[in-house]
Amino acid sequence: MRIFAAICSQHMHLSWRxxxxxxxxxxxxxxxxxxxxxxxxxxxxxxxxxxxxxxxxLAISLLTGLERLFQADYEDGTLDRLLLVPLAFEAVxxxxxxxxxxxxxxxxxxxxxxxxxxxxIEAARLPVxxxxxxxxxxxxxxxxxxxxxxxxxxxxxxLLTVLIAMPFYVPVLIFGxxxxxxxxxxxxxxxxxxxxxxxLSAASLxxxxxxxxxxxxxxxx
Amino acid sequence: MYDIYIxxxxxxxxxxxxxxxxxxxxxxxxxxxxxxxxxxxxxxxxDA
Amino acid sequence: MLKAxxxxxxxxxxxxxxxxxxxxxHRPLWALAIGVLAYGLYRVAYVPADYQQGDSVRIMFVHxxxxxxxxxxxxxxxxxxxxxxxxRHPLGHVAARAAAPVGAVFTLLALITGSLxxxxxxxxWWVWDARLTSVLVLFFIYLGYIxxxxxxxxxxxxxxxxxxxxxxxxxxxxxxxxxxxxxNTLHQPASVSRLARPALHADFLYPLLIMGAxxxxxxxxxxxxxxxxxxxRQRLRARARKGEPPHV
Numbered sequence: 001m002r003i004f005a006a007i008c009s010q011h012m013h014l015s016w017r018x019x020x021x022x023x024x025x026x027x028x029x030x031x032x033x034x035x036x037x038x039x040x041x042x043x044x045x046x047x048x049x050x051x052x053x054x055x056x057x058l059a060i061s062l063l064t065g066l067e068r069l070f071q072a073d074y075e076d077g078t079l080d081r082l083l084l085v086p087l088a089f090e091a092v093x094x095x096x097x098x099x100x101x102x103x104x105x106x107x108x109x110x111x112x113x114x115x116x117x118x119x120x121i122e123a124a125r126l127p128v129x130x131x132x133x134x135x136x137x138x139x140x141x142x143x144x145x146x147x148x149x150x151x152x153x154x155x156x157x158x159l160l161t162v163l164i165a166m167p168f169y170v171p172v173l174i175f176g177x178x179x180x181x182x183x184x185x186x187x188x189x190x191x192x193x194x195x196x197x198x199x200l201s202a203a204s205l206x207x208x209x210x211x212x213x214x215x216x217x218x219x220x221x
Numbered sequence: 222m223y224d225i226y227i228x229x230x231x232x233x234x235x236x237x238x239x240x241x242x243x244x245x246x247x248x249x250x251x252x253x254x255x256x257x258x259x260x261x262x263x264x265x266x267x268d269a
Numbered sequence: 270m271l272k273a274x275x276x277x278x279x280x281x282x283x284x285x286x287x288x289x290x291x292x293x294x295h296r297p298l299w300a301l302a303i304g305v306l307a308y309g310l311y312r313v314a315y316v317p318a319d320y321q322q323g324d325s326v327r328i329m330f331v332h333x334x335x336x337x338x339x340x341x342x343x344x345x346x347x348x349x350x351x352x353x354x355x356x357r358h359p360l361g362h363v364a365a366r367a368a369a370p371v372g373a374v375f376t377l378l379a380l381i382t383g384s385l386x387x388x389x390x391x392x393x394w395w396v397w398d399a400r401l402t403s404v405l406v407l408f409f410i411y412l413g414y415i416x417x418x419x420x421x422x423x424x425x426x427x428x429x430x431x432x433x434x435x436x437x438x439x440x441x442x443x444x445x446x447x448x449x450x451x452x453n454t455l456h457q458p459a460s461v462s463r464l465a466r467p468a469l470h471a472d473f474l475y476p477l478l479i480m481g482a483x484x485x486x487x488x489x490x491x492x493x494x495x496x497x498x499x500x501x502r503q504r505l506r507a508r509a510r511k512g513e514p515p516h517v
Contacts, residue, residue: 224324226325226328226385226386226388226389227324227325227327227328229385230327230328230331230332230381230382230385230386231331233378233381233382233385234331234335234378234382237374237377237378237381238374238378238487241370241371241374241491242491245370245491245494245495245498246494248495248498249494249495249497249498249501252497252498252501252502252505253501255501255505256501256504256505259505259508
């Protein structure tokens, strides 16, 4: 258990120090800022499109962060050493992903309401948006992790990671955006959508660590 | 009136499937030639 | 029965024996493919025009079988990958890699013919209806799978990674289908009707099934051709890695 926490916090530390978090959050705001230039400043339009846009931008920000997740450790040999740790490799993977989640994904999600304000979402509606992203983000991280682990050791494998992860993201984006949109309207029940998102995250939690561990083991052999 | 779409559909089908068939057979014959050449080369080396 | 299948597959696990079998089956299989397709096209030519859609319903006879094959292709890849990864049959990877471009082409075909079928009806080249969107996502799944094979240099590693992706991706397919179906019902624009299937009575059903069978045999024939190619490529790579055999 202590090993788990150690790996987790080590990854968090590395993420913060290398500025990954700042980079990802900056990316989020850059994208949100560019949108009105493309779409026009009309507030009603932005508000209507905001739920979907925020989810897409979140997904892309996550993917850019994930690409580095295993690559750096693969290159400097840390991954080999992690294999030898007296903890099931799937648990090691989970520890790394948890560290990544706490260090990078949570700040990103916490930044989303602010981005939502920029897109003219009413402040009262923001908690639902936040809840939806909290329910769906574990799925995004875990499924993106599958892409990142399969593409590890491929030179410039970032695009490959995105291509692999993209079909997995479709269900999460569909229900995530639906939840966010339901949250914007009054009288629409958001609960079921959050439930589905949570179910997707739970299912990913059960399956992804095994796939990621298998993919990493294969790369290290 | 709709004929052009029908022709286009069957035309695309022919092009895509035909292309795939041609490419696959060419890849197969190329592989066969390469393996044959490799094995013939090795036989020659054994004789020499 | 199961034991017999096991013995057969173990027998043909040896690539040389497989190649011998493949050589024998190859021509008859292609002959069958061409035959069934020719008969199918003949039947399609004499299908009466649909009262609703006119002649353009004929596009259905390539679009629907192509869509069937895109799904069949990925199922084939899934089964081949499971065979390779869990039952450790060496030809599993070969079969999966061989079938991938075939499935991808059928998927692309389904997309293009779907678009061509829809244009005269809806006035646009593309609609985000449930079926076309699902097929589009499936196309990206194929692309990712093929890209993974190409991206990893070492063959055994590539095979392992590809089979992991195939298995996990296959689980994803029904989830995507369900999500996209649901998403489409939510956003159904009033003016666009879904790709209406004409009443499938015998006049339409039998030619459709024959074309489906033709596409299936074509898929198998193409995959067999490509499997032979992959086995030979494997042999070439093995020789290249071993270098020249030592001489006395």
